Amino acid sequence: MFHSLRSYNYRLWAVGALVSNVGTWMQRIGQDWLVLTVLTHHNATAVGTVMALQFGPPLVLLPLSGFAADHLDRRKLLLWTQGASGVLALGLGLLTIFGAVQLWQVYAFALLLGCVTAFDAPARQAFVSDLVTDDNLANAVALNSASFNGARMIGPAVAGILIAAVGEGWLFVVNAGSYAAVLISLCFLRVQELHTEARPERTRGSVLAGFRYVGRRPDLLAVLVMLFLIGTFGFNFAIFISTMSVTVFHGGASQYGLLTSAMAVGTMGGALLSARRPHPGMVLMAVSAAAFGVCVAIAAVMPGPLLFALVLVLVGLAALTFMTASNSMMQLTTERAMRGRVLALRIAVVLGGTPIGAPLVGWVVDRFGARWAMGVGALAGVSAAAVALGYLVRHRQLRLHRVAGQWRLTLHPVRSDVAAAHVVAGERVT
Secondary structure, eight states, rough: OOOOGGGGHHHHHHHHHHHHHHHHHHHHHHHHHHIIIISSSSOHHHHHHHHHHHHSSSHHHHHHHHHHHHHHHHHHHHHHHHHHHHHHHHHHHHHHHTTTTHHHHHHHHHHHHHHHHHHHHHHHHHHHHSSSSSGGGHHHHHHHHHHHHHHHHHHHHHHHHHHHHHHHHHHHHHHHHHHHHHHHHHSSSGGGGOOOOOOOOTTTGGHHHHHHHHHHHHHHHHHHHHHHHHHHHHHHHHHHHHHIIIISSSOHHHHHHHHHHHHHHHHHHHHHHTTTSSSHHHHHHHHHHHHHHHHHHHHOOOOSHHHHHHHHHHHHHHHHHHHHHHHHHHHHHHHHTHHHHHHHHHHHHHHTHHHHHHHHHHHHHHHHHHEEEEEEEEHHHHHHHHHHHHHHHHHSOOOOEEETTTTEOOOOOOOOOTTTTTTOOOOOOO
């Protein structure tokens, strides 16, 4: 489960990323709480607007960010993006501490951070393939998710305590300091041991080459449609959990932080289970997407915060299984020279749908209530599972047969377009 940690470079990177991720989750909770309870009177649409501004730039900057991840030195690029993120966190923290923060300023910082993240996220995800060999890539991707979601358990709970004790401003300052950990890890990597290849030539049309590559891959297209549905309408947890906590269960910042940490328990479990799967595929994504939709629907009708928290564990397990499987599958089946651009497209689809979904979900909360908004997320999960099933039936000849009195599912091996990427990614169905 942890064999990627035998690599010095990956081990050092993982430690720095864990510290930074804790700070990032603290800031997310603090920012949402600042908007929801300090700068507005429980206005879910305002929270959705912040999410839209923060997660929209990866879609707008997609051609440039993917090009940068494939053609620039990823380590140096990450030094710049991580440093810029720390400066933005410090700026918002100082404004909040001195009582000068206004809603439009939170909007502005969210937009700037979104622009930085547009270049940081694809480079950071593709950088994992520079730290380990392809044989260890799926495990390293899963452990990255485990680190991110381990931080998701710690960060929100700590954020709830800090908000009550010292306020949101100091929480943002602590996050700014946490970026030092990942910057130090990048500086002390053994550069000569990185698994880098010659950068692809900068030719006319190379910026858009990722679109053409994905256009020839029906498997990648299906995954991107699934990611759009779930990322746009299902992964609005900042709205779901905060509004359920405040408007349905009438809790404070501590309850909000603990509910977010409860879901993180599930995502952590999903990440660790994913680390044991060397070749995740479309079948796993279909099952996990369907499970996500069902669990969100169950969470929406829970009568109290305790039962809601317990179901959130299952929501997190299904969500992280789906996200890790899609990330690993897209990296393992994509040629190295194209990984940065394909991952940038993946991130743009996941985050770029937020400007559509977050305000819409926020409006549903304000108009009909938080439980109905979670119903939108449940429908997104079921729809994504239907997309996966359609791909398996059409391109992998998924069939149900009766053999010797027993019903069996049959599934053809991975198509030749995936095999052309020099990948072995078999799936077995009995």
